[in-house]
Amino acid sequence: MITVKNIRKAFKDLVVLDGIDLEVKRGEVVAIIGPSGSGKSTLLRCLNLLERPDQGLIEIGEAKLNAEKFTRKEAHRLRQQTAMVFQNYNLFKNKTALQNITEALIVAQHKSRDEAKRIGMDILKQVGLEHKADSYPITMSGGQQQRIGIARALAVNPHAILLDEPTSALDPELVTGVLQVIKSIAEKQTTMIIVTHEMAFAKEVADKVIFMADGHIVEQGTPEELFDHPKNERTKRFIKQVGEPAELI
Numbered sequence: 001m002i003t004v005k006n007i008r009k010a011f012k013d014l015v016v017l018d019g020i021d022l023e024v025k026r027g028e029v030v031a032i033i034g035p036s037g038s039g040k041s042t043l044l045r046c047l048n049l050l051e052r053p054d055q056g057l058i059e060i061g062e063a064k065l066n067a068e069k070f071t072r073k074e075a076h077r078l079r080q081q082t083a084m085v086f087q088n089y090n091l092f093k094n095k096t097a098l099q100n101i102t103e104a105l106i107v108a109q110h111k112s113r114d115e116a117k118r119i120g121m122d123i124l125k126q127v128g129l130e131h132k133a134d135s136y137p138i139t140m141s142g143g144q145q146q147r148i149g150i151a152r153a154l155a156v157n158p159h160a161i162l163l164d165e166p167t168s169a170l171d172p173e174l175v176t177g178v179l180q181v182i183k184s185i186a187e188k189q190t191t192m193i194i195v196t197h198e199m200a201f202a203k204e205v206a207d208k209v210i211f212m213a214d215g216h217i218v219e220q221g222t223p224e225e226l227f228d229h230p231k232n233e234r235t236k237r238f239i240k241q242v243g244e245p246a247e248l249i
C-alpha cells in the first residue's frame with residue numbers, strides 16, 4: 001500500500017529526514033511519535049509533495065515516484081492517493097461544512113453536485129455532524145471543525161489518510177470526540193498515518209508505532225513492543241518524558 005525508501009530532505013544545511021524507510025500495509029494504522037523538530041510533519045508532507053523530498057522513492061496505492069526526477073503527471077497522481085488532516089483544520093472559511101467536503105468531489109473528481117452532496121451528507125453523518133451541513137467553520141467548535149476536516153479527507157476516498165497532530169490544537173474537552181471519530185474510521189480498515197502526542201490513543205488504535213528522532217526512525221514495533229518494552233535508550237527516555245500511555249479513551 002505505502003512503501004517509502006530512503007527519503008531525504010534538508011532545509012539548506014539542516015538535514016530533517018535522513019534516509020527514512022517506511023512500509024504501511026492496506027488497512028493498517030501507523031502512529032508516528034517523537035520529539036518536536038524530529039521531522040514528523042516533514043515526513044507526512046513529503047508523502048503528498050507538500051514538501052519536495054531531495055531523494056527517495058515513494059509508492060502509494062497506484063502511484064510511484066522517484067523524488068529526484070518526476071513529471072507533473074506523476075506528482076498529481078501521487079497527491080491523489082492521500083488526503084491530509086491538519087492540526088489547524090485548514091477549512092475553507094467562506095464555505096459551509098458540506099461545501100468544504102463536496103468541493104474536491106466536484107472540482108477534482110468531477111462528480112455531479114447531487115452525487116457530491118449525497119456523499120457529503122453520508123460522511124457528515126459518520127462524523128456526527130449532519131446537523132451542521134450548512135454551518136460555516138467560524139460558527140463551529142474546534143472539535144467540530146476538525147471532524148469536518150476528517151470528513152473532507154474521507155470524502156475523496158483516498159488510499160490513505162495522513163493526519164498531522166489532529167487534536168493538538170483542541171481544548172482538552174474536545175479531544176476525545178475527535179479521537180473517537182478517528183478510531184471509528186480506523187476500525188473500518190482505513191489506511192492511516194497519524195502523527196500524535198496522544199500516547200494512549202496511539203497505543204489503543206495503532207497497529208504499528210514509529211518513534212522518530214533527528215530525522216531517523218529510531219525504533220518501530222507494535223504498541224506493546226514500543227511502549228511496554230522499548231529497546232532503544234532514546235525511545236525509553238522519550239516515553240518516560242511524555243508519560244506512559246495511561247487510560248484508554
Ligand SMILES: Nc1ncnc2c1ncn2[C@@H]1O[C@H](COP(=O)(O)OP(=O)(O)OP(=O)(O)O)[C@@H](O)[C@H]1O
Pocket residue numbers: 011016034035036037038039040041042043
Ligand atoms: N519550510 C521549512 N524551512 C526551514 N526549516 C524547516 C521548514 N519546515 C520544517 N523545518 C525544520 O525542520 C525540522 C523538522 O520540522 P518538522 O515540522 O518536520 O518537525 P516535527 O517533528 O513535526 O515537530 P513538531 O512535533 O514540533 O510538530 C525543524 O527543525 C524545523 O524547524
Ligand SMILES: [Mg+2]
Pocket residue numbers: 040041042164
Ligand atoms: Mg509537526
